Amino acid sequence: MRSFEWFVALRYLRDAKGQTVLILAAVAVGVSVIVFLSALIGGLQTSLIDKTLGSQPHITLRVPREAPRPLVEATATRAIARAIQESPQRLRSIDQWPEVVSAAERRAGVIAASPGITGAGFAVRADAKSPIVVRGVEPERFVQIIDVRKRLVAGSFQLEGGDVVIGSKLAANLGVGVGDKLRVSSSEGLEDVVTVRGVFSVGNQAVDETWLLISLRHAQALYALPAGVTAIEVKVADVFSAERFARELAEVTGLRADSWMTVNAELLAGLSAQSSSKGLIEFFVIVAVALGIASVLIVSVVQKSREIGILRAVGTPRRRILLVFLIQGGVLGLGGAIVGAGLGAMFAKLFEGLVRDPSGAPRFPIQLEPSLFASSIALATLVGLVSAVIPARRASRLDPATAIRGG
Amino acid sequence: MLALERVVKEYGDAMRTRALDGVDLVLGRGELTALIGPSGSGKSTLLHLIGLLDRPTSGRVVLAGKDATDLNDRELTALRAHTLGFVFQFHHLLPAFTALENVMLPAWGDRGAPSRELRAAATEMLHAVGLGDRMHHRATALSGGQQQRVAIARALVHRPALVLADEPTGNLDTGSSDEVFGLMRRFNHELGTTILVVTHDPRIAEKCDRVIELLDGRIHAERTRSS
Numbered sequence: 001m002r003s004f005e006w007f008v009a010l011r012y013l014r015d016a017k018g019q020t021v022l023i024l025a026a027v028a029v030g031v032s033v034i035v036f037l038s039a040l041i042g043g044l045q046t047s048l049i050d051k052t053l054g055s056q057p058h059i060t061l062r063v064p065r066e067a068p069r070p071l072v073e074a075t076a077t078r079a080i081a082r083a084i085q086e087s088p089q090r091l092r093s094i095d096q097w098p099e100v101v102s103a104a105e106r107r108a109g110v111i112a113a114s115p116g117i118t119g120a121g122f123a124v125r126a127d128a129k130s131p132i133v134v135r136g137v138e139p140e141r142f143v144q145i146i147d148v149r150k151r152l153v154a155g156s157f158q159l160e161g162g163d164v165v166i167g168s169k170l171a172a173n174l175g176v177g178v179g180d181k182l183r184v185s186s187s188e189g190l191e192d193v194v195t196v197r198g199v200f201s202v203g204n205q206a207v208d209e210t211w212l213l214i215s216l217r218h219a220q221a222l223y224a225l226p227a228g229v230t231a232i233e234v235k236v237a238d239v240f241s242a243e244r245f246a247r248e249l250a251e252v253t254g255l256r257a258d259s260w261m262t263v264n265a266e267l268l269a270g271l272s273a274q275s276s277s278k279g280l281i282e283f284f285v286i287v288a289v290a291l292g293i294a295s296v297l298i299v300s301v302v303q304k305s306r307e308i309g310i311l312r313a314v315g316t317p318r319r320r321i322l323l324v325f326l327i328q329g330g331v332l333g334l335g336g337a338i339v340g341a342g343l344g345a346m347f348a349k350l351f352e353g354l355v356r357d358p359s360g361a362p363r364f365p366i367q368l369e370p371s372l373f374a375s376s377i378a379l380a381t382l383v384g385l386v387s388a389v390i391p392a393r394r395a396s397r398l399d400p401a402t403a404i405r406g407g
Numbered sequence: 408m409l410a411l412e413r414v415v416k417e418y419g420d421a422m423r424t425r426a427l428d429g430v431d432l433v434l435g436r437g438e439l440t441a442l443i444g445p446s447g448s449g450k451s452t453l454l455h456l457i458g459l460l461d462r463p464t465s466g467r468v469v470l471a472g473k474d475a476t477d478l479n480d481r482e483l484t485a486l487r488a489h490t491l492g493f494v495f496q497f498h499h500l501l502p503a504f505t506a507l508e509n510v511m512l513p514a515w516g517d518r519g520a521p522s523r524e525l526r527a528a529a530t531e532m533l534h535a536v537g538l539g540d541r542m543h544h545r546a547t548a549l550s551g552g553q554q555q556r557v558a559i560a561r562a563l564v565h566r567p568a569l570v571l572a573d574e575p576t577g578n579l580d581t582g583s584s585d586e587v588f589g590l591m592r593r594f595n596h597e598l599g600t601t602i603l604v605v606t607h608d609p610r611i612a613e614k615c616d617r618v619i620e621l622l623d624g625r626i627h628a629e630r631t632r633s634s
Contacts, residue, residue, distance in 0.1 A: 004515045015503035310499045313460055314561070315488020316516030317481060401460040404495065405451075 005320055008311075009327035016300065020332070023296045027336020028343060030289040031380050034282050035344025035372060040351070041278045043367035045271050049239060052264055055202040057114075057145045057233030058242040061100065061255045063092045091119055091188070093228025100232055100253050109237050109245065112144035115229040117219040123166075123212060124183040125174040132170065133210045134186060136219020136229075145233045148200045148213065154178050155198035159215040165198035167208035184212065186222040194218075289380065290387040293332050297325055297391035301398075308395050309403020318396040325392035326385055333384020337377040345373070408569060408601045409434040409457060414466035416452050416624075426452040428624040429466070434569070437599045439592065441612040444621035450605045451573065453621065457603065458491055458571050459483045471568050488517035492562030492600075494591075496574035499558070500546035506533060506557045507542040514565045525564075532560035536590055552583030559590050563600065570594075572604045576611055588614060 002010075013020045066087040074080045094100060097115055104113040117136035122129055135142075139159045143149050149157040153168055155178035164182070176182060176196050185191040194214065201208050220226055232255075236245050242259035250257035261268055301308070308321055345368055352366040409432070416427040426449045434440060444450050455461040456468055459475055468475045471490045475483060492513075500509045510529040515521045533542045536556040538549075546554060555575060562570050572591065576584035588604075588611050595602050604615060612618050613632075620628040 003520050004512075005519075007515075008512075011503050306499065307501050310493075310495075310501065311512065311516055312484070313458065313487065313493055314513035314516065315484055315491075316513070317484050320516055320519070399460075401455045404460075404499065 004316070005323040005327055009324045009331065012300065012304070012324070013328055013331060019296055019300070023292055023332050024336045024339065026292045027289050027332060027380060027384070028340035030285045030292075031337045031340025031376050032344035032347060033285050034379075035341050035368075035376050036347050036351075037278050037281060038372050038376070039344065039348040039366045039368050040364055041274055042369075042372070043352075043365040045274065046367050047365045048267065048271065051203055052267060053239060053260060054151070055146060055204040055207040056260050056263065058236050058239060059234040059246045059249065059257055059259050061094070061104070061232040061234065061249060061253060061257050062230065063094055064254070064256045065089060066092075091117075091223055091225065091230055093225050093230060094232065094255060097229045097232060100255070103252065104232065104234050104249060107245070107248075109241060111235045111237055112141060113235075114138060114141035114145045114233045115231075116142065116216060116233065117223055117225060117228070117230045119219070119223045119230070120187040121212075121222070122185050123170065123174060124185070125176055125180070128174045130170055130173050131210065132184070132212045134184065134219060134222065135211055135213050136216045136222070137213060138216050142213070142233075145235050146202070148198075148202070151200045151202050152198050153201050155196070157200075158197040159213060159218075161215075162192065162194045162218070163197040163215070164194040165200060165213040166196055167211045168199050168201040169205065169209040170212065171196065171199045173209070184214075184222070188222065188224050190222050190224065192218070192222060286379070286383055289333075289336075290383050293329055293384050293387035294390060296332070297329060297388050298394070300328070301325065301391045301395045305395075305398055305403045308398050309400040312398065312400035313404060321398075322392045322396040325395050326388045329384040329386075329388020329392070330381055331384070333381040333387075334377065336384075337380030340380070341373045341376050344376075408436045408438075408471065409603075410467075410469040411453075411457070412467040412469070414453075414456060414463045414468065416449075416456060416461070417464045426624055427456070427463070430621075430624070430626060432619070432626065434601055434603060436568070436601055437595065438617055439595045439602045439615045440604070440617040440619060441615035442603060442605045442619050442621060443607070443609075443612050444627070448621040449624040450621055452624075454571055454573055454603070454605055457569075458493060459487050485517075488513065489565070490568050492565070492567040492570040494555070494558045494562045494570065494572040494575045496577045500554050500561075502545065502547045505543050505545055506538060506549065506553075506560075509546055509557055510542075510560045510564050513561060517565075529560070529564050532564045533557070535594075536560045550583075552579055552586060555579060555583070555587050556590060559587065559594070563594055563598070566598060567600065569601045569603065572602060574605055574607065576606065576608060584608070584611070 066089055068084050068087045072080055101113045101115050104110055114137060119134045121132050121134045123132045139157060148165065157165055159165065171177065178196055178198065180196050181193055182196060183191060183193050220228060236242050243261045246257040246259035311321065348366045348368060352362045352364060355363045357363045411430050411432040414427055414430045417423045417425050430453060442450055456463055470486060473486060475486065507529055510532055511521055511525055514525050530542065533539055536559055538553060538556055541549060541553060576587050579587060591602055594600055604611065606612055617631045619626055
């Protein structure tokens with residue numbers, strides 16, 4: 001048989017069926033709102049971040065910008081008026097870059113590091129001419145940063161000799177396909193004829209319209225940087241730790257390190273505002289749930305004060321009475337949360353299935369993870385317990401003589 | 408069994424009302440005593456003090472050899488649970504529970520978990536009060552007399568040394584009233600339980616071993632059945 005506290009608590013809940021069902025429904029609705037909102041907003045945020053990071057490294061290491069140098073120095077006897085003009089930024093290689101790559105890769109939390117050259121240029125095909133971003137990469141390292149291989153729409157990810165892989169919109173603009181040849185000229189004035197081996201689409205218009213991937217060695221030749229690289233791109237396990245890693249890597253290497261979080265500060269501010277709105281809604285839902293549970297239990301204590309007085313009179317300790325009401329709060333929270341989590345997940349899935357874009361992909365991708373259910377259920381149970389504290393204390397402090405006399 | 412020494416109970420702050428005014432009382436083991444007196448004479452107040460539900464303004468309450476004056480709430484609750492049984496005028500059964508559960512609840516609440524022995528004792532008590540066939544009925548499904556019999560079973564199931572009955576027959580017809588008092592008398596004889604009955608009913612009072620009359624918060628008269 002059960003312990004006294006559980007037995008009495010469950011019997012009281014069962015005895016007041018109407019009240020119990022109503023408050024369970026209220027908790028369930030509250031939790032379903034939390035689960036639905038979290039799944040929806042979590043899914044949207046993940047999808048946005050995935051799309052953003054689908055064509056961006058988490059961290060980019062570059063040589064520091066060249067600072068303007070004074071042509072004339074002021075002396076003790078001569079003051080000067082100075083106009084500062086920014087230095088033109090040359091394409092420069094990172095010193096000792098293989099060591100920097102190894103140092104970055106050795107750090108716990110870093111998944112991969114990819115050295116490369118990024119430079120401007122033009123791609124020419126017959127009369128068509130397009131400005132391009134030439135990205136010289138080591139293919140196997142690069143796909144660990146941006147998985148172009150997965151995003152190929154034609155051909156293969158092959159960057160040997162004079163092979164290139166280009167963005168889908170660039171291919172369309174130039175009217176080229178797999179096997180076609182292009183003339184590429186770099187900002188350094190060097191030219192070469194290359195063969196298109198693959199076409200990719202990462203879903204980012206700027207990338208798909210301008211990127212041309214070639215082998216690192218080829219880029220070194222085009223930009224007159226023998227054995228050099230202009231950037232090292234890094235991928236970390238936790239995308240939101242990128243800024244911390246960037247600061248650490250900048251400190252250790254003396255290079256300029258930009259994380260995706262700095263580059264996409266507006267996106268992050270938007271996501272943060274979205275999360276704050278979600279948090280605010282959830283807060284009010286939780287307050288409503290807490291007030292609901294507390295008010296039902298306070299009514300229950302008032303209704304049952306004579307019974308509580310009897311139990312106290314015949315020798316039931318205060319702490320057992322306290323537990324009887326705490327358990328009721330916890331059970332209402334837990335029960336409502338289990339039903340609510342299921343409902344929320346169901347609504348979220350239904351919503352995901354209903355609203356789709358022309359390609360058939362869900363417009364609102366839903367992110368339902370076990371941790372969401374676990375945290376929602378734990379939160380609602382905790383809210384139930386906390387809401388029950390005041391009614392439970394009130395019940396346990398009832399004076400038995402007064403309760404028996406007055407009811 | 409029970410000794411009250413110069414017990415005074417006052418209520419109120421600015422306007423103090425003295426409900427009990429220096430009561431001395433000793434109840435011996437196995438006595439069946441009636442406490443009578445008009446309304447407002449202090450009977451219920453005295454019963455609450457003996458039942459450790461309230462504390463005296465001054466004086467001492469010694470129950471089963473323990474001075475309850477300085478006990479804290481936890482100790483008073485434990486002493487109540489082990490030494491006392493209560494029967495109230497309106498039986499005060501818990502409506503959400505069956506007769507058997509009502510009988511088990513006091514000892515269950517004290518110990519935390521019910522034992523086979525407790526269930527067996529509760530079943531036996533319900534048989535003893537003639538409700539063996541009604542033990543699984545909700546309290547609300549029983550008649551007034553039956554509910555009061557369940558209350559007697561609840562008061563006695565843990566074999567307390569002292570049972571306090573506050574007008575146990577006050578709400579019953581004559582037949583049920585005799586039946587209920589008969590049960591108390593029987594358990595008083597069979598188990599040697601000391602019983603203090605507050606009553607307005609002279610028929611009940613005259614059947615007790617000893618009658619104490621309270622008037623204006625003092626013991627006004629006292630007589631035993633033989634005198």
